[in-house]
Amino acid sequence: MSTPVPLFHARARLLHWMMAPLVVAMLFIGIGMLSTTSSAYALLLAIHKPLGTAILVLVLLRIHTRFRHRPPPLPSDLPRLQRRAATLSHWLLYALLLLMPVSGWAMLSAAGYPVTLLAGIRLPPIAPHDAGLFAWLRGAHHWLALLLFATFLLHLAAALFHALVRRDGVLASMAPWLGRRRR
Amino acid sequence: MPFSSPSPQSLRRLWRRRRRVITGLGTIALSVGVLALAFAWTAGWLTPSRLSGADVADVLERHNGEHPGFRRAHEKGVCVVGYFDSNGRGQALSKATVFAPGRTPVFGRFALAVGSPYAPDGVPAPRSLALDFSAADGSTWRTAMNSVPLFPVGNVRDFVALQRATTPDPVTGKPDPARVAAFMAAHPETRAFNALMASRPIASSFANGGYHSINAFRFIDAGGTARAVRWSMLPEAAFSALDRGRFDAMNARDRDFLFNDLFARLRREPQRWHLVVTLAAAGDRTDNATVQWPASRERIDVGTLVIERALPEPAGPCRDVTFDPLVLPPGIAASDDPLLSARSAVYAASLRRRSGEGPHPGAPGSAPATLPQESQR
Numbered sequence: 001m002s003t004p005v006p007l008f009h010a011r012a013r014l015l016h017w018m019m020a021p022l023v024v025a026m027l028f029i030g031i032g033m034l035s036t037t038s039s040a041y042a043l044l045l046a047i048h049k050p051l052g053t054a055i056l057v058l059v060l061l062r063i064h065t066r067f068r069h070r071p072p073p074l075p076s077d078l079p080r081l082q083r084r085a086a087t088l089s090h091w092l093l094y095a096l097l098l099l100m101p102v103s104g105w106a107m108l109s110a111a112g113y114p115v116t117l118l119a120g121i122r123l124p125p126i127a128p129h130d131a132g133l134f135a136w137l138r139g140a141h142h143w144l145a146l147l148l149f150a151t152f153l154l155h156l157a158a159a160l161f162h163a164l165v166r167r168d169g170v171l172a173s174m175a176p177w178l179g180r181r182r183r
Numbered sequence: 184m185p186f187s188s189p190s191p192q193s194l195r196r197l198w199r200r201r202r203r204v205i206t207g208l209g210t211i212a213l214s215v216g217v218l219a220l221a222f223a224w225t226a227g228w229l230t231p232s233r234l235s236g237a238d239v240a241d242v243l244e245r246h247n248g249e250h251p252g253f254r255r256a257h258e259k260g261v262c263v264v265g266y267f268d269s270n271g272r273g274q275a276l277s278k279a280t281v282f283a284p285g286r287t288p289v290f291g292r293f294a295l296a297v298g299s300p301y302a303p304d305g306v307p308a309p310r311s312l313a314l315d316f317s318a319a320d321g322s323t324w325r326t327a328m329n330s331v332p333l334f335p336v337g338n339v340r341d342f343v344a345l346q347r348a349t350t351p352d353p354v355t356g357k358p359d360p361a362r363v364a365a366f367m368a369a370h371p372e373t374r375a376f377n378a379l380m381a382s383r384p385i386a387s388s389f390a391n392g393g394y395h396s397i398n399a400f401r402f403i404d405a406g407g408t409a410r411a412v413r414w415s416m417l418p419e420a421a422f423s424a425l426d427r428g429r430f431d432a433m434n435a436r437d438r439d440f441l442f443n444d445l446f447a448r449l450r451r452e453p454q455r456w457h458l459v460v461t462l463a464a465a466g467d468r469t470d471n472a473t474v475q476w477p478a479s480r481e482r483i484d485v486g487t488l489v490i491e492r493a494l495p496e497p498a499g500p501c502r503d504v505t506f507d508p509l510v511l512p513p514g515i516a517a518s519d520d521p522l523l524s525a526r527s528a529v530y531a532a533s534l535r536r537r538s539g540e541g542p543h544p545g546a547p548g549s550a551p552a553t554l555p556q557e558s559q560r
Binding site: 027028031032033034035036037038039040041042045111112113114116119120122129130131132134135138139149153156157160161164165167 | 203204206207208210211214215218219221222225226227230233234235236237238239321322323339502503504505507509510512513517519521523524525527528529534535537538539541542
């Protein structure tokens with residue numbers, strides 16, 4: 001018999017679906033601006049910094065929500081390995097979502113760039129102006145971004161696997177409009 | 184029969200389950216594949232002809248040779264420190280706080296637009312003055328100006344083609360004349376630039392030369408009105424020209440004569456320039472740095488740049504900074520010149536590379552260790 005699936009807290013769902021398009025867009029903007037010297041560069045760069053700051057605020061709220069409201073339990077018949085992978089990849093996502101904006105902010109600080117958001121709104125530097133530190137942070141920002149994109153693809157694949165193959169309601173616990181019944 | 188054959192219903196159920204798994208996995212593979220492909224395309228991994236900042240840095244490295252720790256262009260330079268005294272007249276054009284009457288601290292860099300940090304100073308190459316104005320309200324204005332008011336090409340693709348055409352052949356050590364000729368034949372704007380370079384007297388000092396914004400920008404006043412502008416730093420020191428015919432003799436006497444002259448002048452007294460803003464008239468092109476505006480355009484002196492001292496790069500504030508033309512305060516904005524994005528992207532690539540390579544040993548002054556460590560009044 002089918003049972004209704006337990007849902008993520010409403011605030012967790014709201015933050016998840018606000019952040020999902022922003023984070024994916026951010027990854028494409030970041031890798032895209034590196035690829036070009038056309039006028040798109042200036043535009044993408046101008047979006048990247050305020051958007052990254054917005055994501056930083058959202059991820060802090062998201063992590064706060066995660067500690068306040070435990071996510072619904074995974075289906076009891078989920079194999080141990082998949083359960084492990086789910087837990088690990090979620091903490092990896094939280095860590096990367098936090099590290100990306102922080103490393104971006106720190107790397108601009110270390111490079112001596114003003115961290116300009118919109119219309120002259122600036123963030124203070126959070127790292128000393130230091131070329132060696134910049135090189136390290138810049139590398140970290142780049143490789144963590146690729147890792148985040150890979151983790152996002154894994155996350156998406158897992159969500160679809162739950163929805164299309166296992167049909168166990170795990171995706172519906174974040175997206176209740178998909179129908180809240182386990183089959 | 185030892186086994187009972189499966190019923191048609193259970194077979195159908197099994198088939199339905201298998202189909203679900205196959206279409207499910209197919210959908211997942213397709214979704215992930217399409218996203219990964221879109222990402223690869225966005226990253227430029229599928230479009231080798233798209234020019235990134237790193238691609239242009241590669242082209243410059245091939246043209247100039249590799250000089251780890253140095254900028255990828257204008258390699259030979261020194262840091263300078265001083266201030267800008269605004270006379271307040273710029274406020275009518277731009278709300279940038281740097282134009283309010285008063286003083287803004289400035290640091291920057293004088294450089295030769297040559298490909299090697301160890302090149303002699305007696306070369307008919309453009310020179311540059313890059314500046315950072317850090318206003319009291321925290322806003323920053325960076326500008327990298329050249330001694331020639333024009334750029335040889337109008338876009339980054341032509342820039343790359345020019346660099347490639349003039350890259351020295353590893354065997355002869357000189358560019359292939361046929362490639363150079365082919366490029367010049369196709370680029371009247373570069374011929375015009377070269378003609379200007381050949382006819383312009385070359386200043387005898389960094390201190391008595393003018394420096395120009397090259398690109399157009401927009402000044403935005405307090406009322407929100409935007410005006411297309413270019414700017415120049417014009418020297419107070421009296422102009423005198425170098426004799427091109429004596430470059431060899433001058434280099435033989437002192438390869439770093441220009442930089443040594445700058446240090447010597449600054450030991451005697453601060454050097455001054457006037458920041459002169461040129462206003463575009465209707466119809467003046469703002470998207471092409473190879474096109475000059477007519478000399479009759481209105482020019483406004485908005486203040487005085489005072490350079491007080493020079494420092495070798497390892498000891499100064501300029502080495503680990505990009506004078507990115509898109510680092511602009513409120514009141515100054517980019518124009519539609521496509522070179523601005525290109526300069527910003529390439530400068531960023533240059534900073535990434537040289538920062539990763541570690542600080543350079545310092546030049547001028549490292550090859551021929553002749554420069555004083557610091558010139559302080």
